Amino acid sequence: MLGVLALAATLALSACGSSDSGSASGTVGLQFVFIKNVQFAGSYFADQNGYWKDQGLDVKMMAGGPNLTVEPVVTSGRALVGITHTAQAVKAINNGADLQIIGAAFQKNPFVLISQAAHPIKTPQDLPGKKIGVQALDLPVFEAFLTANKIDKSTFTIVPLQSDPTPLVTGELDGIMGFYSNEPNFLRIKGVEPYNLLFDDFNYPLLEEVYIVKKSSLKDPTKRAEIVKLMKGESKGWSDAVADVNKSADLAVNVYGKDLKLDMRQQVLAMKSEVDLVQTPDTKKNGLFWMTDAGIAGTVNSLKLGGVDASPTMFTDSVLKEVYADKAAS
Amino acid sequence: MTASVVTADRSLHARRTLQRPVHLPSWVPAAAGLAVLLILWEVIARTIAADKHIVPTIPNVIDTMVSDGFYATGVSTTLGEAGRGFLWGNIAALAVAALCLLAPPLKGFLTKLALATYCTPTIAIAPLLIVLFSPDNAKVTMAGLSVFFPTLLGALVGLEGAPRTALEFVHVSGGSRLFALTRVRLRAAVPEIAAALSLAAPAAVVGAMIGEYLGGDQGLGVLLVQAQQSLNVARAWAVAIEATAISTVAYLVISMIARRMAYTVTSTEFAVAPSRRAKRGLRQSGLGVVRFVLSVAAVLGAWYLAVVLSGMDNYIAKTPLDVWHYLATGSDAGAHRHLIASGIATTLTDASVGYAAGTITALIAAMLFLNSSLVEGMFLPVVMTIRAVPLVAMTPIVALVCGRGLLTVAVLAGGVTFVPTLVIVLAALRSVPKPATDLLRVYAVGRTRALFTVRLAYAIPALAASARIAIPGSILGAVLVEILVTGDGIGYSVATSIGSSEYVVLWTALAVLTAVTAFIYLLLSRIEAALIERITL
Numbered sequence: 001m002l003g004v005l006a007l008a009a010t011l012a013l014s015a016c017g018s019s020d021s022g023s024a025s026g027t028v029g030l031q032f033v034f035i036k037n038v039q040f041a042g043s044y045f046a047d048q049n050g051y052w053k054d055q056g057l058d059v060k061m062m063a064g065g066p067n068l069t070v071e072p073v074v075t076s077g078r079a080l081v082g083i084t085h086t087a088q089a090v091k092a093i094n095n096g097a098d099l100q101i102i103g104a105a106f107q108k109n110p111f112v113l114i115s116q117a118a119h120p121i122k123t124p125q126d127l128p129g130k131k132i133g134v135q136a137l138d139l140p141v142f143e144a145f146l147t148a149n150k151i152d153k154s155t156f157t158i159v160p161l162q163s164d165p166t167p168l169v170t171g172e173l174d175g176i177m178g179f180y181s182n183e184p185n186f187l188r189i190k191g192v193e194p195y196n197l198l199f200d201d202f203n204y205p206l207l208e209e210v211y212i213v214k215k216s217s218l219k220d221p222t223k224r225a226e227i228v229k230l231m232k233g234e235s236k237g238w239s240d241a242v243a244d245v246n247k248s249a250d251l252a253v254n255v256y257g258k259d260l261k262l263d264m265r266q267q268v269l270a271m272k273s274e275v276d277l278v279q280t281p282d283t284k285k286n287g288l289f290w291m292t293d294a295g296i297a298g299t300v301n302s303l304k305l306g307g308v309d310a311s312p313t314m315f316t317d318s319v320l321k322e323v324y325a326d327k328a329a330s
Numbered sequence: 331m332t333a334s335v336v337t338a339d340r341s342l343h344a345r346r347t348l349q350r351p352v353h354l355p356s357w358v359p360a361a362a363g364l365a366v367l368l369i370l371w372e373v374i375a376r377t378i379a380a381d382k383h384i385v386p387t388i389p390n391v392i393d394t395m396v397s398d399g400f401y402a403t404g405v406s407t408t409l410g411e412a413g414r415g416f417l418w419g420n421i422a423a424l425a426v427a428a429l430c431l432l433a434p435p436l437k438g439f440l441t442k443l444a445l446a447t448y449c450t451p452t453i454a455i456a457p458l459l460i461v462l463f464s465p466d467n468a469k470v471t472m473a474g475l476s477v478f479f480p481t482l483l484g485a486l487v488g489l490e491g492a493p494r495t496a497l498e499f500v501h502v503s504g505g506s507r508l509f510a511l512t513r514v515r516l517r518a519a520v521p522e523i524a525a526a527l528s529l530a531a532p533a534a535v536v537g538a539m540i541g542e543y544l545g546g547d548q549g550l551g552v553l554l555v556q557a558q559q560s561l562n563v564a565r566a567w568a569v570a571i572e573a574t575a576i577s578t579v580a581y582l583v584i585s586m587i588a589r590r591m592a593y594t595v596t597s598t599e600f601a602v603a604p605s606r607r608a609k610r611g612l613r614q615s616g617l618g619v620v621r622f623v624l625s626v627a628a629v630l631g632a633w634y635l636a637v638v639l640s641g642m643d644n645y646i647a648k649t650p651l652d653v654w655h656y657l658a659t660g661s662d663a664g665a666h667r668h669l670i671a672s673g674i675a676t677t678l679t680d681a682s683v684g685y686a687a688g689t690i691t692a693l694i695a696a697m698l699f700l701n702s703s704l705v706e707g708m709f710l711p712v713v714m715t716i717r718a719v720p721l722v723a724m725t726p727i728v729a730l731v732c733g734r735g736l737l738t739v740a741v742l743a744g745g746v747t748f749v750p751t752l753v754i755v756l757a758a759l760r761s762v763p764k765p766a767t768d769l770l771r772v773y774a775v776g777r778t779r780a781l782f783t784v785r786l787a788y789a790i791p792a793l794a795a796s797a798r799i800a801i802p803g804s805i806l807g808a809v810l811v812e813i814l815v816t817g818d819g820i821g822y823s824v825a826t827s828i829g830s831s832e833y834v835v836l837w838t839a840l841a842v843l844t845a846v847t848a849f850i851y852l853l854l855s856r857i858e859a860a861l862i863e864r865i866t867l
Contacts, residue, residue: 065546072457076461097831
């Protein structure tokens, strides 16, 4: 009834005040999905080495956080390009957001089933009889992964996990579901060698950390040119990043995320893991972020298993084609 | 949280100094109380919580804090955001309060608008704020929204409580409302406004920190996110303790100024009684209903216009018509109603658990304090500063310690309830009329029995008074826990609708939540007014 007045009030305020400023000053925004840690190392290189500036593009890197959704920031024009989770982008498009996916930083699904290397879980078929920890929020994805591999979840035990993977270290659990660049490294720091079962290798492929833009921006020649320049910088930056893990971590810890108190050792390990996700035979052939037809089809299928209705038309390689056509010419 | 809390607090201080016969400086038991709590923490860290990555030891926290350089940039960033939010939020609140007195017909509409800002969880509208404002201004806005309503309420109580004789004098000598406002009301309202401002300071810090969950390059909220993600428990605690320290200092400094200013008021006639209500005839209640319907319509109209004028992408911005369609006329409307209704029901249950936990704890604490001046001297100062603890901003830590269940709900939603209830109840228990206590003494009634027979009866209106603030607070606390921790209730709908871009669900959930909370608030205000009327008559 009285409803949402806080919103209405602030909307009214902004209606009278300035409309969005983002690109007016010649600066374009790149919205990250999380705070500035090593996850976005390629962008740091692009900035540091002037890959954007050399093309006359001024890019503002915008930090994300746990409470930020990237899609509205991009549709509102506050950011020209956003880096987000695939499922989230697809859901936004399904709900009417005018967005297009133009590239994928991670060629592989970063979700993993982690066990101790001493007692590894090597295939989904090893699951029966085991005790697996899964965080509440990850449960839908885990169940979709089981469906994809035709594993009956009553044949083993799923226990709710907090963010702390210690129960795996102590042997309380046989395995936990986690993020390739996260939990396994925590185990390494604790002196336990992890075994990673990548969901990607077992019927659950996913292009992740996707780049999104407004569909209408792709039709606007000026904006399209800016998008191509931005992605060109990203591509060069990420080439540097995968080539120099230590420098990547250094840029995150000491330059771009210097007030976040990042831990150098954790960041180096995380970056090492990320290289595995970013660089594949496909990217060596086609260029970074490339989304092959097979990759898109696999992603659509995996999302469908998790109840998210995706379609190949949501993805396009047209920007990357321009990015790399130019590279080949020069 | 409101002015009345602080008023009670003030009289409590006065009484305490009168009663204490022991000649210890008051900081001695207070320091001892703090020491007891610290020892308790250390013992827990070294025994039941050892090696669980939950509760670090004190030396561990101090080491981390020192080697991290006390998070100087984080503190200054968060303080900067909170400070600007504090400034703009309070200026807006004072301006609206002035407008209410200059143009009384607008008051109903304006206060309802303001109430909505209080009843809407800022964390849920953050994703929309980030679209409307720059990342920095979104955080400032969140801090500003957190202080707006409490300050408005305090200012209105103060401005309306101006000495009647002085106002009448202005009126008969032909002075305008503006003259009355600036020359009489403002002067009389100084203590109430100052008191409200002191509580607004920690609220602004909480708002800014929750805003920082949107992400950022600096700030205590950002540091907390990073510490949690890298499982650095000692750092998470260190950041939380610094956040507590800065909001406590802000609260103490401003309330010290407030106390100073309180003595500058010259009038002895300070009317605290509520504005007298005319006896309601049938016609008046009819008029009241009409006025209520009109202000709701005005509010919906404002919402509609604001959405249309903001130029926001219509996949995020939804009007009342979209919400109506979702709930009433669209396909699956029945299922949607069920989703929202069951979400609200769960949230209200969570809030009740928190409210009950907070109230019971507050009652027990009040009785302990009443029975032992040593216990009171040791722990009351600690309790008083608890209200400056940005508890909701520490939800991740509370979840770490208490798990993802009802306990976290009880602690967070209860924590919001605990302090206002304790302060008001304690004041009420002490202010039992002398004849009543004398009678008890004459009949040699024991302390405990006296407590249960007479004092508690006097605490009941106090509970009603605190409920007006505590219940909406516990609902907000419950929603926050649901969003960040348990994934239950209406908070779950809010969180999932944002994640899956179903913004019509978000707007509907917020509209219903705000309406329900505001309704409860207005109902409790009525009950409180009725109770006070009965007692003062």
